[in-house]
Structure formats: structure tokens, C-alpha cells
Amino acid sequence: MDIQVHTEHEVIAIDADSHSILVRDLARRKDYHHHFDHLLIATGSKPVRPPLPGIEASNIHHVNSLDGGIALKRSLDQQRPQSAVIVGGGYIGLEMAEAFVLHGMKVRLIQRGEQLMSATLDRQTAELVADSLRRHGVDVQLGQSVTGFDSNNGIATGVITDQETFPADIVLLGLGVEPNSDLAAAAGIPLGANRAIAVDRRQRTRRADIWAAGDCAESYHLVSRRSVHAALGTIANKQGKIAGINLAGKKAEFPGIVGTAVSKFMDTEIGSTGLPERTLNELGIQFVSAVVEARTLPRYYPGSSPLTVKLLAEPESKRLLGGQIVGGPGAAKRIDPLAVALHAGFTLDDLLYLDFGYAPPFSGVWEPFVIAARQALKQV
Template sequence: MAAASGARRLRGPDELEIVAFERGHFTSYSACGIPYWVGGDVDGPDELVARTPEQHRERGIALRMRTEVTELDLERQRVRARDLESGEESWTGYDKLVLATGARPLRPALPGIDAPGVHGVQTLDDGRELLDALAAAEGRRAVVVGAGYIGVEMAEALLKRGYEVTVLDRGEQPMSTLDPDMGRLVREAMDGLGITTVGGAEVTRILTGDDGRVRAVATTEEEYPADVVVLGLGVAPETSLARAAGLPLGEYGGLLTDLSMRVRGREDVWAGGDCVEVLDLVSGRERHIALGTHANKHGQVIGANVAGGYGTFPGVVGTAVSKVCSLEIARTGLREKDARAAGLRFVTATVEATSRAGYYPGAAPMTVKVLAERRTGRLLGAQIVGREGAAKRVDIAAVALTAGMTVEQLVALDLGYAPPFSPVWDPVQVAARKAVSAVRAAGG
């Protein structure tokens, strides 16, 4: 809908007809806010909706809700869609086609995975169903499968709802988007909050009771009792329509586009959001990163281009932040294994610091890790785990990565300082300074 709204801003209804299909009940909402709705931090679902279907229609967008596109006919420039309420199917022609099919949650084909009491959290409907289930559950035991962003955020939400929470993850440490040494800090903090975190846990089946509802989650080693199970196993690009139509897909199954977000090899098809792969500006490789920030930017670029304007999306550095209760988690750029996969030789530097001057009230601890290219000193990545004031500091490193800066240049940045906001040396610069020494010691 960002693409549709962007195009409408440039071209009126008499100049450009816009038809949009949505199979769900809501438009333009923040899926990222669902864990905070479940946890009671925000009201929902209305609070999470930026623009309703009626508001889109008032702007001259022919929005067809509860309508699923089932086939793309690229040669005849048309799409087949089915009304999910009536079952009626029809074809709609186009001059320009925008694919924004998003991503689908990973849901392994395990015995019992579809049992009542097992929930995903991708849509507002999912959030509503989970809240209803939490209210109706007789017990207070929850198992979260997966310890990525959604997993840890849902663990916090369930803890706030008064549940006894167990998180099961295949990795030895939670948050596989971090290096294991930084993930260990997240695990220690979660354990301290009373969340049981089990690493190296391979889920084999969901066990049910006589009533058919979930009663436990089984791994290769143990069974974990559960009244509610939440799946947080990540997502994959939803590109089944594109694949069937023969559009180009990348290593991760996402659509491949050029800088204008036009699908490669097609003059009349654009794609954006979680269904595409994007260029990683640090490694130079295509990646699939499902984030609302990217999706909104893609939409703005696509809207401008389909309406006759001009826009480009150059790529990403992989910046993301999250939290579990008072612990803030952030990363940008490459992890150690990413750097190795890209064939880069690198050094690392890890420091412990505080969010404010140590003597100022409220100074909170944080750990900052920096990766730098061994020969050049080019910044490759940064990770931060800490308390209040930690996570958004990763934006300093994100800007430096985008600019292709070295850790030495990062140390020289003129950042703001006052005791209530930072030590004299910002923690990111302290880590960068240590990385400079590591680069020099490595000797190229």
C-alpha cells in the first residue's frame, strides 16, 4: 500500500487507475507491533493500523479486501483473483504490476503442528487468536519455538501475561542474528528474567491431549509441558505466484529486482517488501531481510517509478534492533560467519561500557562488538547488547557502514557528548578504537 499511496500522490485518479488486492482483513498495519499488543504495551488491533481500507478508497485506490490473487498471466498482462467470501473468480488486466506478497512464517511439517493451541504471529488476525487463546487457557505454561526476534519478543509478551515461559531453539544461543558470544549475553539476561531458554533443542513433535489440544512440545531429548505454543521460527519469501509465473528468484527464494525495484527481465513488473532479496552493501551479496523499514522504502520507490517518476533503492547493511524486557539488542553489518562466507579476513573487538557517564544517575551497562577488515580496517559490522540507551547506538555504525568508513574514521567522528547522554568516548567509538589496535596488530 506504500507503493499504491506513493503512486497516487504523483498521479490523480483520472491519470492512473490503481487496483489493489488483499486477502486479509486489514491493510497498512504494523506486524512488528503484534508482540507488544500481546504483551499489553499497546492496544490493538486498531492502534496498529496506519490506514484503513476505507481511507485508501477515499484516496482513489480500488482496494479489494478478502481477495486472493491465485495466478499471474504475464504474457496477457492479467491476474486471476478469488473472492474469499463468495468464491467467485475473475481476471483483472494491468499495464504495470506490483508484487508485494510478503513472507510466510516457517511452519515445519511436524506431527501436531496444526493442533489447537499452536499459534503463529504474523498478522493481526494471528494476534487476536493468540490473545483469545491466552484468555481461555486453563494453565499458565507457554513454549516458544525459536529464539530470533519474534521468539524473544513473544517470550517477553507471554511473561508479561503471567505465563511460565520456555524458549526452545536449535542454536546453542538465542538470537542467531548475533555472534554466539553476544547471543550468550541475551541468554543470560533471559534466564535472569525467569525465562527458561533451552539451546540445541530440536523440536520433533507437538504432543496433544485427549481433547486434541496441545499439551507439550517434544524435542529429541525431553518433553516440555505447554498450554500454549507460539512459533517464532522466522519467515521465507512468499513467492509461489512469482515462481509459477517463471519470474527470477534468488538463493533465498526471493524475487530479484534492479535498483528501481523492477523485477529483472520484466519491463512491466515491480516487487518490494519481504518477497524480494536485496543487495547487502557490506558483502556485495543478495540477502533476504524481512523488515518493515525496507518494505516501506521499497514501496516509495516503486510508487514513484510506476507513476512516471524516478526512485532507487541502493541496498541495506542489515540493521535491526529488538528487546526482551529491559535488555536491548542491536546489530548491523556482518557477523563473523557472514564475513567468512564472503571470504573476508577480519579482526574483532569487544568492550564493556555504559550508556552515560559512569557517575551520572541511570548509567546502564552495554557490551559492544565490532568487526573490521584485517587489511584495510574497513568497518564490517557491529553488535550491541545492553540496557536502556544501548540499541539505537547501532545507528552510528549503520551510517558508517553505508559510507564505507574504516574503524579509524569511526573513532574520529564528532559525536554529541554530555554526561546524561554518553561517556566522553561513546561506547561504539571505544569498540572501534580497540578494533583499530587489532587491525594494526594483525599487520594486514
């Protein structure tokens, strides 16, 4: 496609005024300036690694990059660890807990807060996830803060919390990510939510001819109606598409996000979209909620499994604010119609009589979130 690719080159500075970047050729160990007409910053995110004592031990891993995943896999193959401690109870923590369990390891997960997945789930749905971990042998430790790591000859032997020390052959950090925006900030490019690069709907920064997309850039949240930082691959791909269209001379705008994400741990699937209670409280948004216990398929049909749905809505306008689903196989992707509803600005009333497909191999007559909408309406 006639695209010049320079590997082993690092951009170490951006001069927005002169439209140039300072590039370091790592192989030849020399620097040079390169002019640009337009510049796209797509530096992604970096894992959160707090400066705790012992954190530089060789068997403390993260999987927020390909290199990190390769290093972890190498450690598992060569060292054959028998026990793992995961620090952090978000999506990465859950998915790596599954991987370690399937590896036949003894797994412990430490979460600073009083529930798992606090950024996306509420207490009721998070407890279902924690129950699933415990059911598969994971020791879930909530309400403990990691203060450091015991080590011997550069190898971590234990994870120290504010309450006790847990032995470990290998440690996985799942503390989330932060935007890799230092290069932009040093160039005087304004930052926004959570130090992500501030962009408009076209992915353009506040400096002429400089654009940003992906995990390093902020997004507009359609429910909170505020700029946020959401490091999700789905969002990064869409922002990259929008930036590319605009850089190619056409016009496109990224309408915004609702924060939809899915995950799983063993036989438990998790889906969420919109805003959870904690965020609504922080923003001062009034809400009502309804929780419904249902099933993925009719009870009599083979393969039916439990399913819990939670909906949140504004009491006065009845505007849908968020949804969460936790259940067996077939549960997580049922969050997608709720994501569409959030994009469309649906109210609880709008959900009641949507024309969904029905047959026993796929669903019950009434979608569980429709039943939850009815329950929420009773409160308003």
C-alpha cells in the same frame, strides 16, 4: 484518493505475457481476469511451519500476521494458560518471551542452535541476551531440535525435542519467515536469494512491467555486496516507496541495506548492523573483532547501565563490517551511527574522531564503539 480496493479477492495466477491476473472473488465464488499495465507484487512473507507431527494443534501460534496475533491474544484471554513454550530464539522469540513473562506465565524457550539470535549476533553478545532471559525466569534450552508435539483432542500438551518432552499450555512458533513468492514463481518470474523475488535497484523484476517490494522481494546488502532476503518492516516501507515512485513515472533507486535491527527483552536492549562472524565465515571474508564493556552513561550518573559493544572489520582495508550492542536502557539505538558508517563505507580510522554530542545525561565522553574501533585497530 480514487484507489479501487477489492477485499475478499485473491489473485490466484499471473499471466506475465498477456499482462493479466486471474482473480477469485471469494464472496461470490467466481473467477475473472483483470488486465494490468504495471503489476506490483507485495505478497509479503509467511511464517516457517515445518510439517512436524501435531503442529496443527489449535494452541500452537505464530505472530507473523495480524490474524495470528489476534488468535494468540484470544487464546490467552479465554484459556488462561499458565505455561508457554517458545520455539525459536530470534527477534520474535525474545519479544514474545517478554510478553509471556509480563503475563505472569512460566516460560521456556527452545533453540536448535547453541546460541540465541544466531543470524544477527555472535556468541559473546548472544550470551548476554540469554543471561537476561534466565535472570527473568525464562528456561533457555539451547542445542535442542523440536521433532513434534504431544496433543490431546487437537490441543498441544507438550513440545517434543530430540532430547526430552516439555509440557506446555500454549506454544509460540518463532522460526522465522520465508518470502511468499509461490505466485510469482508459478508465473515464471525469476526468484533470487532464499526464493525471494529477484529485483533490480528500481524494484523491477526480470519480467517487463512487473515489480516487487517488501518481504517477498530480495535486497542488495551493501556490506556483503550480495543479494539477500531481509524481512524487516523498515526495508519493506523503503522498497514500497521506491516502487511507487517508479510506477508513478519518475525514477528512484533503492541503494541497499546493511541489515540494521533493534529489539529488547525486559531491561536488555539489543542492536545489530552489518554482518556477524558466522556470515563472514560463510562468505570467506577475513575479519578482526573487538569487544568492549562500557556503560550507557557515565558510571556516576543516575540511570547508568552496562553496555557491551562488538565491532568487526576487514584487517587489510580496515573497512567496517558490522557491529553489535547489548545493554541496558538507551543501548539499542546507539547502533544507528554504526549503520550510517556502514552505508558510507567507513573504516575503523574514520570512526575515531567523529564529532558526537556529549553531556553526562546522554553519554560518556567517548562513545563505546569508538573505543572498540581503537581496540580493533590494534590488531591491524
